[in-house]
């Protein structure tokens with residue numbers, strides 16, 4: 274089997290990229306590391322046969338530039354299995370590369386095995402209510418879930434360096450805007466998340482003094498993001514952030530499986546919901562069937578006092 | 579602008595735990611089939627772009643008659659046309675699905691903007707839009723949160739980790755749409771829902787495609803915890819919770 278890892282040079286120090294290389298080593302066969310870089314660098318910590326594609330715009334690439342660069346780097350004959358760490362690069366180009374090369378694409382994969390010549394990939398389905406194993410009879414591009422594979426200890430290697438030359442332009446008038454509101458969710462020890470049950474922006478804002486009393490970061494359900502109470506970078510769940518704090522407090526969140534998928538790694542979960550049948554109670558260690566607005570004034574007094 | 583919007587109806591993703599079972603297959607019980615939420619976001623964006631460009635859009639679904647839920651919703655919201663590629667429900671290789679959507683798009687005369695949801699909440703693949711872009715060799719912008727028509731092009735805002743990116747794109751393009759206040763699906767008017775029920779849905783024959791990925795196994799996943807309930811009136815619940823939180827803060831999370 275021929276496999277390859279596609280990653281950005283910038284990400285090589287990160288665990289997800291090293292995990293992709295670890296999986297490639299475990300599967301064996303012919304291995305390549307395809308690295309997107311903004312400048313030439315001949316000693317690259319990677320595994321297998323290293324191929325570095327260089328273009329200045331790869332520092333912070335537009336989706337179009339990243340795609341064109343990757344197509345050149347992969348060349349005419351794609352590997353049987355192309356591995357990308359799950360994240361922004363996969364989002365931009367993983368599936369599109371698969372379509373281009375006539376391969377299938379599977380993301381958020383947490384297990385890969387080779388079974389009688391076929392690659393079998395495991396992932397969640399139905400919002401995390403099910404796990405599926407998918408057998409690929411042709412080539413496949415896989416996005417690997419962070420934390421699911423042992424990381425390799427890649428060694429510096431001499432890379433073949435390819436100047437990718439001119440690439441067609443991407444979007445015009447491009448600008449990026451940072452929003453720091455969800456920055457700390459990944460490292461937070463305590464997270465307070467609010468949902469639609471808070472009823473209004475002011476209601477969601479009532480979590481701010483609570484979070485600050487606990488030294489917590491603020492998360493949100495999809496519904497709270499849809500309402501505009503919280504920013505998309507604060508969304509916790511299968512299409513948001515996957516978090517694993519020591520303590521997760523879910524306030525006014527029903528506990529749909531898609532939300533639970535993002536917080537199930539939390540050590541302790543406390544839920545406040547006024548519906549005793551809310552599914553969140555099946556995913557919580559401590560539950561309060563209560564109206565948040567009845568609880569909060571008392572709680573604030575008790576915590577401040 | 580000519581727009582094709584791809585929608586999918588799925589088993590209610592908010593069905594309570596245990597309502598859908600997975601004993602080696604999908605047992606849906608009496609869970610209803612609804613328009614997927616990201617497909618609702620896609621429809622909203624399709625509607626906004628078609629309104630702003632004095633155009634119209636066509637909604638396309640692939641599956642059996644249960645998909646008509648999604649197409650009727652699209653018609654009620656203002657889709658000019660609805661088409662269903664007639665295939666059986668169940669797991670479908672996303673590459674094969676994208677190839678069939680590509681063939682249907684050609685049959686329907688193509689488009690300037692192809693709009694997909696970010697992820698269909700049945701198999702949670704999240705890859706069909708990108709595959710489709712790769713097959714057609716068209717630019718692809720993922721996780722669009724907002725779109726404005728700007729002359730011949732589209733000014734798009736897409737979600738990136740810790741913020742967003744805005745850019746202006748011209749020419750045919752494929753988008754996947756994510757949730758947020760600007761893509762929240764509006765509610766159709768009751769009158770339009772009634773009218774939509776009488777509009778035709780074109781049924782298209784699926785293109786012949788090979789299967790690359792097959793479903794080898796499906797099993798139940800479980801995330802239940804034993805929960806201890808804090809009871810009493812609000813004041814007493816708050817006092818107990820405060821004590822619990824204080825203990826947590828002091829011990830730093832140890833039990």
Ligand SMILES: Cc1cc2nc3c(=O)[nH]c(=O)nc-3n(C[C@H](O)[C@H](O)[C@H](O)COP(=O)(O)OP(=O)(O)OC[C@H]3O[C@@H](n4cnc5c(N)ncnc54)[C@H](O)[C@@H]3O)c2cc1C
Pocket residue numbers: 400467468469470471493494495496497508509510511512513514524525526527528529530531532535545546547548551563564565566591592614615616697698699700702
């Ligand atoms: C493919 C897919 C991906 C998705 N990804 C995500 C994701 O990443 N993250 C996510 O969160 N969701 C996601 N969802 C959506 C998910 O299915 C739910 O729709 C969403 O999580 C519901 O948000 P909520 O719990 O805030 O709202 P609701 O389900 O409306 O729940 C509100 C809760 O608040 C309670 N409540 C009301 N008033 C009060 C009060 N005064 N005090 C206390 N409790 C009160 C109610 O009893 C209710 O349980 C996804 C869905 C799909 C299909």
Ligand SMILES: Nc1ncnc2c1ncn2[C@@H]1O[C@H](COP(=O)(O)O)[C@@H](O)[C@H]1O
Pocket residue numbers: 584585586614616617620638639640641672675693694695696697698699701702703704705706707
């Ligand atoms: N059977 C289908 N019919 C129509 N559109 C689909 C179908 N499957 C996937 N899509 C589109 O592709 C998006 C992503 O789906 P998926 O890759 O399956 O998560 C969905 O939000 C739809 O826009």
